[in-house]
Amino acid sequence: MTAKIIDGKAFAITVRAKVADHVARLKEEHNLTPGLAVILVGQDPASQVYVRNKHKATLEVGMNSFEYKLPIDVSEQELYALIDKLNEDPQVHGILCQFPVPEHLSETDIVARISPAKDVDGLHVINAGLLATGQRAMVSCTPLGCLMLLRDHYGSLSGKTAVVVGRSNLVGKPLAQLLLRDSCTVTIAHSRTKDIEAVCRAADIVIAAIGRPEMITSDWIKDGATVIDVGINRIAAPEKGAGKMKLVGDVDFASVSPKAGAITPVPGGVGPMTIACLLANTLTACSRANGLPEPVGLSA
Numbered sequence: 001m002t003a004k005i006i007d008g009k010a011f012a013i014t015v016r017a018k019v020a021d022h023v024a025r026l027k028e029e030h031n032l033t034p035g036l037a038v039i040l041v042g043q044d045p046a047s048q049v050y051v052r053n054k055h056k057a058t059l060e061v062g063m064n065s066f067e068y069k070l071p072i073d074v075s076e077q078e079l080y081a082l083i084d085k086l087n088e089d090p091q092v093h094g095i096l097c098q099f100p101v102p103e104h105l106s107e108t109d110i111v112a113r114i115s116p117a118k119d120v121d122g123l124h125v126i127n128a129g130l131l132a133t134g135q136r137a138m139v140s141c142t143p144l145g146c147l148m149l150l151r152d153h154y155g156s157l158s159g160k161t162a163v164v165v166g167r168s169n170l171v172g173k174p175l176a177q178l179l180l181r182d183s184c185t186v187t188i189a190h191s192r193t194k195d196i197e198a199v200c201r202a203a204d205i206v207i208a209a210i211g212r213p214e215m216i217t218s219d220w221i222k223d224g225a226t227v228i229d230v231g232i233n234r235i236a237a238p239e240k241g242a243g244k245m246k247l248v249g250d251v252d253f254a255s256v257s258p259k260a261g262a263i264t265p266v267p268g269g270v271g272p273m274t275i276a277c278l279l280a281n282t283l284t285a286c287s288r289a290n291g292l293p294e295p296v297g298l299s300a
């Protein structure tokens, strides 16, 4: 058996097209344009690339993009004054601060300062609490992307057994909550889980959000299981030439794909869904802020 490839890149294009369609209708029918504000502190090269990609993607779907580039030594007070201003601005429906930030700033406090309704990264404790209690929340983009891929693959997730490897606030925990909400039987595994291979081998769905290159091999996976690889790891690729690097996931694609029923590749799996879901969340936040119905199929 060779696994079906779950093509996140293609699916993300359909999500972006749906978002663009809704944005056009919001403009036409309500004279509203969703707006996303992105704050970047300092000049970290990787963060600059992420912010540029978000800016471009936001404009491509017809939304407003507001970029704020702050110096690396910006004070907490200045940063919070900007967040407070954006919280009040009716043109801004989503706010995110690109992490990591310099050490003198606290990521937890920054997230806490952002209005929960505009927290399109879904990191605010209010949103974590709403999600955990089955209420309407802003959901973190990567978990939302994984959920969309799984719903598309299965139709209904009800009754499936799922193991999420990783318990971060950004990915593992919210993803487990989402799967539980869709009536999966969920296990969260982590670095202290005993006999983790056997735990994963019992699951219909294994989701890897670990940050360890190619850690999950075929003996972790039962025949026909669905494998979602969230990991993004840059490793040396001597086969491409001296000093060359390549991206790999947390799953050993070569050994797992002949055994799994379906699998996301890296790159081209979960990664493209993350930005698509950021756009979907900004649209959702705009609809909610204006008392309009939420676009169907673009939120949890």
Ligand code: NDP
Residues within 6 Å of the ligand: 142, 165, 166, 167, 168, 169, 170, 171, 172, 189, 190, 191, 192, 196, 209, 210, 211, 212, 230, 231, 232, 233, 270, 271, 272, 274
């Ligand atoms: P974190 O480092 O915050 O969390 C990693 C989790 O993996 C922890 O819960 C940790 O367990 C667990 N873990 C680490 N080592 C092991 C091990 N040997 N066995 C079992 N569990 C282990 O990472 P994130 O959740 O932020 O990200 C995970 C991966 O996803 C990374 O590769 C990241 O780059 C990628 N990512 C990809 C995104 C995308 O858009 N595709 C977006 C966000 C992240 P413990 O808590 O016990 O330490």
